[in-house]
Amino acid sequence: xxxxVATTAFDTRPDTSVPTESPLAWSYHETGCPGVxxxxxxxxxxxxxxxxxxxxxxxxxxxEALREVLGLALPARPGGLxxxxxxxxxxxxxxxxxxxxxxxxxxxxALEQRLRNALGGAHYAIVDVSGGQTLIELEGEAARExxxxxxxxxxxxxNFPVGKGVTTVFAKATAIVRRPTxxxxxxxxxxxxxxxxxxxxxxxxxEYGVGVEA
Amino acid sequence: xxxxxxxxxxxxxxxxxxxxKGQAHIARPVDPEACSDEEWGDYxxxxxxxxxxxxxxxxxxxxxxxFFNITRxxxxxxxxxxxxxxxxxxxxxxxxxxxxAEQVAAEAEAVSRQExxxx
Ligand SMILES: [Zn+2]
Numbered sequence: 001x002x003x004x005v006a007t008t009a010f011d012t013r014p015d016t017s018v019p020t021e022s023p024l025a026w027s028y029h030e031t032g033c034p035g036v037x038x039x040x041x042x043x044x045x046x047x048x049x050x051x052x053x054x055x056x057x058x059x060x061x062x063x064e065a066l067r068e069v070l071g072l073a074l075p076a077r078p079g080g081l082x083x084x085x086x087x088x089x090x091x092x093x094x095x096x097x098x099x100x101x102x103x104x105x106x107x108x109x110a111l112e113q114r115l116r117n118a119l120g121g122a123h124y125a126i127v128d129v130s131g132g133q134t135l136i137e138l139e140g141e142a143a144r145e146x147x148x149x150x151x152x153x154x155x156x157x158x159n160f161p162v163g164k165g166v167t168t169v170f171a172k173a174t175a176i177v178r179r180p181t182x183x184x185x186x187x188x189x190x191x192x193x194x195x196x197x198x199x200x201x202x203x204x205x206x207e208y209g210v211g212v213e214a
Numbered sequence: 215x216x217x218x219x220x221x222x223x224x225x226x227x228x229x230x231x232x233x234x235k236g237q238a239h240i241a242r243p244v245d246p247e248a249c250s251d252e253e254w255g256d257y258x259x260x261x262x263x264x265x266x267x268x269x270x271x272x273x274x275x276x277x278x279x280x281f282f283n284i285t286r287x288x289x290x291x292x293x294x295x296x297x298x299x300x301x302x303x304x305x306x307x308x309x310x311x312x313x314x315a316e317q318v319a320a321e322a323e324a325v326s327r328q329e330x331x332x333x
Pocket of ligand 1: 220221222223224274277278279280
């Protein structure tokens with residue numbers, strides 16, 4: 001009998017010597033990157049090539065596996081976003097049976113295998129979507145104002161505390177909006193929307209002197 | 215612009231995140247082969263168009279992407295309630311002011327035994 005792990009998971013990037021480009025590489029080249037200056041009230045940076053895993057299944061089985069493998073609790077409440085102590089690995093509630101895990105680049109395949117081993121015969125699905133989306137960070141005093149121009153979702157601190165994340169409309173496209181810390185916001189955008197969202201952010205952020213750390 | 219309460223996200227969300235998907239609570243015939251053409255045609259194509267209270271299927275398309283139900287008044291457009299798949303409405307044509315909570319719970323229990331519906 002074949003190993004269930006070997007038949008259901010494959011490494012999307014087995015050879016790290018092969019060069020890769022972030023979804024924004026072309027945008028940087030084509031649209032450019034306004035620099036960060038004293039006047040920049042918002043700074044944009046892409047966290048490129050992170051590992052993104054979609055977990056689906058029952059909350060109890062996934063929670064046990066995630067605690068064992070990553071030491072992270074599954075957010076049980078809608079909109080929940082949990083980070084590890086270093087703040088670099090996260091898990092976010094997307095729907096009642098779906099969560100998004102984001103880990104540093106290169107960790108996704110090993111994590112997927114360990115989760116599959118921990119989940120054993122449970123009813124679940126794990127999909128590596130690292131190549132399909134990217135994470136953009138917004139930081140600075142005007143970050144929230146920039147979001148207010150871009151999404152109908154209420155990003156006021158009373159409605160959007162630290163540790164929350166939602167999938168919503170962003171500039172007429174779709175994005176995940178997250179707030180990992182007090183002054184930092186994250187957007188998880190699809191690869192196909194990345195260039196459009198980048199150009200939207202530069203345009204909407206112009207009045208705040210938006211700068212890009214590329 | 216108005217807000218709709220998603221029973222899965224458990225908060226009010228902007229209308230543009232949602233799509234309507236037609237009449238709710240349409241049961242697929244248990245044995246399609248045994249249906250007459252008329253029964254099968256009714257199931258596939260014919261929908262109610264009431265003046266007043268209507269139960270509709272909606273999807274939180276740009277959000278949790280779950281289907282859920284809305285009871286809506288087609289005259290005033292007022293949304294009376296939203297509820298999860300497998301649950302039963304509190305507001306119906308027979309009870310426009312809303313059924314008591316105990317009755318809804320008892321009916322939901324009976325339906326879940328019948329259908330085994332899970333969200
Ligand atoms: Zn929802």
